[in-house]
Structures are given as structure tokens and as C-alpha cells.
Amino acid sequence: MHDPRSSAHAVVIGGSLAGTLTAAALAPHSGRITVIDRDVLPDTPLPRRGLPQARHAHVLWSGGARAMEALLPGIHDLWREHGAHRIPIPQGMLSFAPSGWFRRWHDEHPRHYAIGAGRDLMDWAVRQQLTRLHPHVTLRPACTPVRLLGDRRGVRGVEVRDHDGGTEALEADLIVDATGRAAVGGALLRALGVPEVAETRVDAGVVYASRRYRAPAGAERDWPIVSLQADPSNGRPGGIGTIVPVESGEWFVSLSGTRGHHPTGDAAAFEDFARTLRHPVAADLLRRAEPVGDVTLSRSTPNVRRHYDKARLPAGFLAVGDAATACNPVYGHGMSSAARSALAVGRVAAETGLRHRDFAKRARKAVAREASAAWTLATGQDIFFTGVEAPAPPGAADRAASWYVNALMNAAIGNHDVVQRFTDVMMLEEPAGHLVTPGMVVAALRGPRVPKLGGPVLTPREQAVLDGADPVATHTGPGTGG
Template sequence: MPRPPAPAAHVVVLGGGLAGTLAAAALAPHAGGVTVVERDRLPDAPEPRRGLPQARHAHLFWSGGARAVEALLPGTHELWERHGARHIPIPQGMISYSPAGWFRRWHDERSHHYAIAARRDLTDWVVRTRLTQAFGHVEFRTDRTPVALLGDSRRVRGLEVRDAGGRPETLEAALVVDATGRAAVGGRLLAVLGAPPVPVTRVDAGVAYASRLYRAPEGARAGWPVVNIQADPTTGEPAGLATVVPTETGDWLVSLSGTRGRHPTGDVAAFEEFARALRHPLAADLVRRATPVGAVALTRSTPNIRRHYDRAATPAGFLAVGDAATACNPVYAHGMSSAARSALALRRVADELGVTDERFARRAQKAVAREAAAAWTLATGQDLFFPGVEAPAPPGFAARAAGRYVTALMNAAIGDHHVVQRFTDVMTLEKPATRLATPRMVLAALRGPRLPKLDGPALTPDEQAVLDSVRRTDPHPK
């Protein structure tokens, strides 16, 4: 059971995005008050906001993360689905082309894996709504910019902020949580206090990605699967990939990505061309049959960056979560799920110690790092092998051996239901990566697929009918 909140315990969370909102949910039962400080003005509906440009790209909430959200804020799933978010069973709700070939869409009544598919604006708004419904002592202070941490190099005791008019405000707190995403302003604020630098590991495959919203064709606006054309890191050539995610409105959000030397652009006319030049043209064929809505959104903010707060001499009363601690290449779609699992780990430590304990921040930071390790390993384990990657060192023997093993498992997975289930355990963050190293999995990697490769994507008759429909005569309407 959670400890009763200490009367004077006040928590300040920097950042009102998903990681910050979930951190507030994790800590609220242990605080007399929680203040979430956000530079933006947060919308009262699932609408875009200035400080979340990544909302224009495709997102998935894997079941390992979605279950963590539900544990923190019961009722979130029901509210997501009430507003149209798609509950997609995995693997039967996914058409995926791996480096080894097409995955089968195994149907297993016992399978519990799924993904929540919706535009990011809806995902965040629902979580923020559930937070304020569940905890009346959580307050959002918007249009506020963090200026300085209060305290010294041994103990953080609060935060100074300025509002949009430049007026200062002091927020005393037993704990300050940095959830400012890749901007990670906490490191700069700590330096002013005299805290030592935080070690950083960076792995950058130079990935850029471009996304565009499409109105799905008739017959594809309900029940459409996620489509994923994966990159192949084993070729030694610049690689590209595509993801088509159905949204709550029945539209498709299409994201294209490419490593250094093969970048998509914001050019509308080049969008379909890039998709058609990938390892398989399925995404391009779908785009050709859909109607574009709006412009192409482009970003290059994709490096894997790990700030090792768990190993740093960080002052008591401060910790970092989400992308402020571990930011992974977003094309692997683990950011939201990793943040949710980290928040649940934060709750467990708070249940044990309470937030005013001098040991809390350090213990919680280590717990957050352990949860983020899975997403980091999955992302860097692939990005390290793309040409031109910027990393502390080339892949060593262990990394190369692990890469060969995963390649063998992927080959087995296209025709082995057990291997697919174990891969899905790890991909959805339901289970740790050690799930892939059991004797049965090693044997499967050595044996290879039990069934022959598929000749093409495993489409249902209705899905094939969409592909067989008449193509748009003008692929780039104004």
C-alpha cells in the first residue's frame, strides 16, 4: 500500500508531456501537492500544441506500456477507446516485412499482446484528463519557463520559474523531476548549482523521418492493420522504412524514415516515390489509393541519447525521466511505452520509501534506468549497424554476435509461432530481452523457420480488395 503523503511533501515536474504527466501520476499518491510546469499552453481537447512537433508522426503504444498507464491511471484504456483509439491485436493486426521476409499474422486466442493506435494529441490528452480526474491536488502551471533550481550541489529544494510576462515565481519542493524531453533542461540547471556533469552516451544513425496524414479509401477506414516495412541493417547500405498506422478518425498516418544517405524530404511529390523505393512497395501502393490531408512533416531529431543520471553524483531531490534521461530513435516506437514503464517503476519506489526519503531520488533514478534499458538496447542494437553511424566505438565482438543471433531469430520468426510470440513479448515491452535467450530460442535460431516463406503480405480478402481498387489518377492533388 502507498505510504500516506507527508504533509509538506510537494513535487514539481518540469514538462507537461506524456512522460511528465505519467511521472505526476506515479508520485501524486505520495505528495501533498504536485505542480506540473509546462512552457506551452496545454489544449483542453485532443489538439496540436507548439511544443510537441513529434505529434505529427506515427505513434504506437505497445501493450507493455499501455498496461503500465492503466496501472497508474485506471480507466485510461476505456477513455482512449471511447474517443476512437484503435486496440490492435499483435501480431494478427500487423502486416510486417522483416529483413527475413513477411511475418505471418498468427491468430492465437491466448495472445495478450496489442498496441493502442491513435494520433499523439489524443493519446496525451486522454492521459492528462485521467490524471486531473484522479488527483485533485495535481496542478498544471502553463506558460512557465524554468529559470533555476533552488538548493545546492547536495540537495535540490525547488524551482524558480518565470511566466509569459517575465514575472518570477518560486516553487519549493521535496522533489523536482525533469521531464522536458530531448531538451533535457535539468542538466543545465544542475550545472549552475555546481553539480558534476552527467555522463552521456550517444548513438546516431542519422535517421530522418517524414510523415503525412491520408484519408483512407472506402473499405479501409475501420479495422485496418498496422503496416510496417522494416529496414535491413545487414546490407551495409543506407536503409529506409515505412509505417502506416490507422488513427482514431479512420485515417492513416504514414511515416517514412531513412538513415544517413537516404533521407526522405518534405517534398510532397517525393513522398510516394520514397515509399516505392523501399524493400517492398506495399506502403506506396496504399498511399496511391488514399487521399493526402495536409503537408509533409519532417524531423531529424532522432539520435539515441542516454544521460546516465543513475551513475552521476546528482543532488538529492532531483531525478530525470522519459527522453530527458533516455531518448531513443523514435522510429522504433518505444518512447511512450518506455516512459510509462519507467513511471510505474517510479511508483514502486515511492511506495517503498516515500518521496521525502533522502534515498528516494537515487533509488528511483536507477529503477527508471533499468526500465529504459530495454528500449535503448532494441534501438541501438539496430542503429549501430547502419553505415555512417556516430557512436562511441564500432560494434564490438559481443554486439556483432548478438546481431547475428537476432538476425537468425528473425529468420526463424517468419515461420515459427513460438519465436514470434517471444519476439512480441520483447517488442511490446511486456518481457525483458532475456526472453530471446532461452534454450528453445537458441535451438530455433539454429533450426530456422518451420514453414516456408510467404510470397507476399498476408492480406485478408477485404484488404486485398483495397489494393485491387482503382488508383488515384492524380497522386499529388493540391
Template sequence: MTQSPAAGPARVVVLGGGLAGTLAAAALAPYAGDVLVLEQDGVLPATPAPRPRLPQAAHAHMLWAGGAEAVEALLPGVVDDWLAAGAHRIPIPNGMVSFSPAGWYRRSWAPTHYLISAGRDLLDWVVRRRVQELPRVRIRTGVKVTGLTGDATRVRGVQLTNAEGRRELVGADLVVDATGRGSRSTQWLRDIGGPTVRETVVDAGVRYASRRYRAPEGAERDWPVVHVAADPRADRPGLVATILSVEDGQWHVSLSGTRGGEPSSGDELFEDFARRVRHPLVAELLARAEPISGVTVFARTANRRRYFEQADVPAGFVALGDAATSLNPVYGHGMSVAALGAVALRARAAARAPLSSPAFARGARRAIARSTAAAWSLAVGQDRFYPGCIGAGPTFADRLGARYTHRLVRAATGNGLVVRKLTDVMALRRPARVLAGPAVLLAAALGPRRAPLDGPELTEAERAVLSRPPLRTPQPDTADRGI
């Protein structure tokens, strides 16, 4: 069966029914005649359940304030929907126990930001349910897109194989690629005479191991994010441990290591690895919680940027989310970048350029690239320093930037202004250039105003959890450090 682009309002085809795809549909629905989302999974769950084609959902996910506000702008009320479904809204910085490369962050500063913490399946399900209710949006499942149709001047639709194994051509005025890290659109563009799109890869070889725990009694709600970061200056593999509170009174725990320091998939080694990070706080907490799942590993974590905005891409094509820029998940920016890209897409549509016009797609590609710039710089600016990283090593400018960033992080252990500015950037609310303002430069030069902490700042309730007898005893070679 062959369909042609509509003669009236633009027809949009979105490739991928995950978070990026559904947000793209929400962004364009008010300005299109029809939005068709094509998804390879045969069935999209009607509840917060796992999807076969989303293996990274088994790992801890956070949605920083900038990303959450972007989704809220597209789907008003969605944050309340997440919270009603069991997600947590965690205030930042006082809701985070974080051991930075320069020491422990304080929690006594007033909250200025937040993040949403929940299982990825729940976050996606709430958004998908809202998008399915939008007029002019349809989601078609069980179809595999195999290429684009068109030529070097315009993309005119897609080729697909349907659930019965038959080939179809689906016409479109605009195709949005939201197929994630596995996107093949750069090849598909070449297949129709389009350009070679330049690509940069920075791969620190990060491997994730994640597991769910039943939170100890009293720790089911109002529990902070617990994060022990790696130190990229240490010239050894970067090990990271994170606890996030999620729905149903559970902790979602993710451990990660760069090339040469990867965690194992073995259940019995999970907590041993947590003791190898720079501080054993996460391991001590896990010893007092009950594991309720096995360990799941994930290793497709390279930073990859495709410069669609710099190529002479045919009209009628845009890439969004991981299909354009995929990031090391340790920084927690993937979902937020997809949401900010969708907001950029809507802003271009609201500017009244027809969705089918070359000017719209060209401007949208540039706007999406701008929305990812801060997250890309944060990720590759750290990952390039880890041993064995694949891709261009740190330049002189990178090294200067890393030294300045470390001074900022050190200042943030005792300076509230620097905490706010760093969190503005980390939460993707503000561009990285705010870190070069006069007040921030002076604060970096002067250093922290308060003496460094000698351990994590914990509440009485948090210390009470740690004071309980552990449910499991560490192996002798991992029990040599305490809190």
C-alpha cells in the same frame, strides 16, 4: 515570489506537461502533499489538438502493450477512454503486415499482444484530462524553467520566468525533469555544484516525413499496421515505411531514412520515397488513399542516454522519459519507456521511503534506468550498423548479438514460439534475457519451421483495396516493382 518546501507531506514539482510529465504526476500524486506541473506552453488544449512544443506529434505513434498496461496501472480505465475517443486496439501479431529483414511475418498465429494506435495529440489529451482530475495535482502553464535551486547535496526547487516575464523561485522536496529531448538538467545540476552526468549518443541521422491520408472505403477500421522495416546488415541507408490506423477514419503514414537516405519534405515526393523501401506495399496502398495533409518532417531522433543513476546526483532530483533516455522513434518505444519509468517511480514511492529522502531519489533513478534497458539495447543495437552513424560503432559483442537477432527474426517467419518471445521484448512486457532461454536458443538454431512467404499475407478485404485503380500514377523510375 519565493516558496519553500512544505514542512509536511512532500511537495513535488514536475517539469513538463507532456505525456511523461503528466504520468509522473499520476505516479506520485497518491504519495505527495502537492504535485505542481510546470509547462512552458501558454495553453494546453482542451481537445485533441496540436501543441506548439510537441513537433513530433505530427508523426505516427504506437503504444505497445507493455506501455499501455503501464499507463493503465497508473490511470485505471485509460485504455477504454482512448478507444472511446477513437483510438484503435490492434492485435499482434495477426494485426500486423510486417516485412522484416528476414522476410514476411505470418499473421496466422493467435494474438498474444496488442498495441494502441492513435494520434499523439489524442493520446496525450486523454491522459492529461485524467491527471487534471486527480486531487493534489495542479498544472501551471506559461512558465519557463531556467534552472534548479539548491547545492551539491540537495535540489531544493526551480527557477522560472512566469508569463509576465518575472523571475520566481519555486521550492520543492522533489523535482522530476520530464522536459524531453531538449532537457537542460545536466547543465542545471552542474550550475548548483552537482556532478557531470555521463552521456552516450548513438545517432543514425534518421529523418522522418509524415502525412495523413483518408483511409480508403472499407479500410477505416480493423486495418492492420503495415510496416516495411530496414535491414541494418545491408550497408546502406535504412529506409522504413509504416501505416497506422488512427482516429476519424484516417491513416497516419510515416516514412523515415537514416543518414544518406533521408526523405524529402516535398508533398510530391512522399509516395516516391515509399517505393524506395524494401517492398512497395505501403506505396501501393497510399496510391489508393487520399492525402489530407501536407508532409511534416522531424530530424531530432538520436538515441541519447544520460546515466543519472551512476552519478552522485543531489537528493531531490529525478529525470524521466526522454530527459533521461531518448530513443530513435522508428522503434515506437518512446511513450512506453516514459510510462514504464513512471510505474517504476510509483513503485519506489509505494515502498514508503519519503519522497524527500536521498534514498528515494537514488532508488528511483536506478529503477527508471532498469525500465529503459531493453528499449535502449534494441535501438542502439540496430542503429550502430547504419552508414554514417555518429557514436561508438558496433563492437564484437554487438556484431554477435546482431547475428543472433537476425537468426531469431528469420526463425520468427515460421515459428510461433519465437514470434511470441520477440514480441514480448518488442512490446516491453519482458526483458531481453527471455530471448536467451533454452527453447528460444534451439529455435534460433533450427530456423523457421515453415517455408518463407513469397509476399504479404493479406485478407480478402485488404486485397480488395489493392485491386482498386490507383488514384495517382507513380513516376516511371519508381514503378519498376510490384506486389
């Protein structure tokens, strides 16, 4: 519950995950929070215009899922009630890395997992839980920011325009830009005379093509995530494929390629592109599934980091989520990074209160620290793809870091201890330093403890689905992946 003694007011611009989760983090420290969004926010898990990324596959890793549960207790149960899948990792994942196939190690109590669900369901559930737990949070749909109130020294509110064209000045102690890659806060700041904030951009030219499929009989529940990764070290454009089980007995399928190897919006060519990936298992599975809807393309994939944490900005302004640091979505860290950043904002609010002169400055630095892991993981791969656009070519430090990560990944495909630590970092449970220990260095140098797999390890039921056989007549117990 929020502190009734606090009368601080925060306005969050953007009602997607980064905005609503930040509102949840600020709620215990605010007397009032207003979340504005240009869209009409649906009361059920339905698509909306301002969330185009919902038409692509999303995976919420356990690091982000745990952060969301801490912010909004009960959110896991709400997702599950509406058909979301809780998928154990690595047992519930067919993952083909540049170094080979990961084993599906079976742990009785796996500490890593992923939530498989559509973004429409994810976002709706977060909005529901936010307003249920924090009645002093108000959602104002069909509302857009016009200008910031204040000057270069401090922001004291925002003028907004409603759907009928009327405007209103919302006085506030804090303005949060959660407008995603559009980052409208930058333009609002420039209108106050604030210099443009420096940014770093690493663009591998990735294009996404996504489509929903009705899962074949026997694959509607307890189905693994399929992840076919590209190999940036081979000097050729990369292709990536992801199949995520979601609600309603469906799969979300996203195929992507770096510059020079792009999928198209042609439905007839969708499965042909899947056949160009480093292994045919995704294409073979799609032959057994039924397409639902059209193919959707996206080119909103560059890694862009706006250095708000290093800029001289007015007090009372904060940017979160993709508005501050947007990473290539192929690595699946956007939602988890936003959730962990929201937790960090909440910690600063608990220390200083929203009305502290330096609150926004401290919060900007905390957000940047939390986003660093996702940024490093994404750009550390993308910078090596053919045709990448980056501030500079990979240097000696980049190559050394890449060599070490690849050596660890090679060890992880055949070493349970290494894969656990590696997954800790990939799922944003632990910082990157978790991988730089004497034991991990030795493991990286030694490589995998067991021979590499020649292909994906499938349970009998999964193999039956792949073969087009009757999965019901097949043993359905989990494989060990060993």
C-alpha cells in the same frame, strides 16, 4: 487516492507523456504535485507547439499501454471513446523484417496489441485522466523553469517564470526533468555547479517525413499497422515505412531513412520515397488514400543516453523519459518506455517515500533499468547502419548479439511460439533475458518451421482496398496468416 498524511511536494517540468505519467506514479505518495509546461495545454486533443513529435506516427505497444492503465485506470476506455484503435498483434500487423514477412497468426485471445492514435489524443487523454483521478495534481501551463533552488548536495525547489514575466519560487521535495530531448535539467544542474553528466550517443542519421492521409473506403476501421523495416546488414542506407490507423478514419504515415537515404519535405516526392522501400505495399496503399495536410520533417532521432544513474547528483533531482534516455523513434518504444519507467518510480516511492534522502538516487537507477531494453533494441540495430556515429564500431559482443537477434527474428517469421516470445520483448512486456533460454537458442538455430512467405498476407477486404475494388462487396473476415 493519495495518502492525506503525506505533505511531500513534487514539481514536474514538462507536461508531455513522461511528465504526466510520472506525476500519476508519484500522486499516491505526494500531498501535492505541480506539473509545469511552457505551452498552453489544450483542453481538447489539439496540436501544441511543444509537442512536435505529434506530427509523426506513434504506436503504443501493449507493454506501455498496460503500464498506463495501471497508472491511470480507465485510460484505455477514454482513448477508445475518442476513436483510438486497439490492434491485435501479430494478426493486425503487416510486418516486413530483414528476414522476411511475419505471419499474421490468429489467436482467439491475443495477449499482444497496439493502440493506434495521434499523440495529441494520447497526451490529452492522459492529462484528463490524471487530473480527474488525482485532484491534488495541478497543471501550470505557460510556465518555464528559471533556476533550481538548492546546491550541489540537494535540490529544494525551482524558480519559475509565468507568461506575464513574473517569477515564483516553488519549494519542493522533488524536481522531475521531463523536458524530452531538450533535457533542460542538465543546464539547471550545471548552474548549481554540478559537473556535466556523461552521455552515450549512437546516431544513424535518421530523418523522418510524415503525413496524415484519409483512409480509403473500407479501411477506416479494423485496419492493420504496416511496418516495413530496413536491413542494416546489407551495407546500404536503410529505408523504413510505417502506416498507423488513427482516429477520424485517417492513417498516420511516417517514412524515414538512415544517413545517405533521406526523405524530404516535398509533398510530391513523399510517395516516391515510399516506392524505394524494400516492398511496394506501402506505396501502393498510399495511392488509394487521400493526403491530409503537409509533409513534416524531423531529425530528432539520435539515440542519446544521459548517465544520471551513475552521476553524483543532488538529492531531490530526477530525469525521466527522453530527458534521460532518448531512443530512435523508428522502433516505437518511447511512450512504452516512459510508462514503464513511471511505474518503476512509483514502486520506489512506495518503498521509501519522496522525502527519503536516497529516493531520487534509487529512482534514477530504476528509470535507467527500465530504459535499458528500449536502448538495447534501438542501438543494437542502429550501430550496424552505414555511416552511423557511435563511440566505437561494433565489437565481437555486438556482432554476436546481432546474429542471435537476427536468427530469432528469422525463426519468428515461421514459428508461432518464437514470435510470441519475441513480441513479448519487442512490446516491452518482458526483459531481453526472456529470449535467452535453451528452447529459444534451439529455435534460433533451427530457423522457421514453415516456408517463408513471398509477400504480405492480406484479407480479401484488404486486398480489395489495395486493388481499388469495392471492399464492401468482399468478404471481410480475418485471415489466419498461417
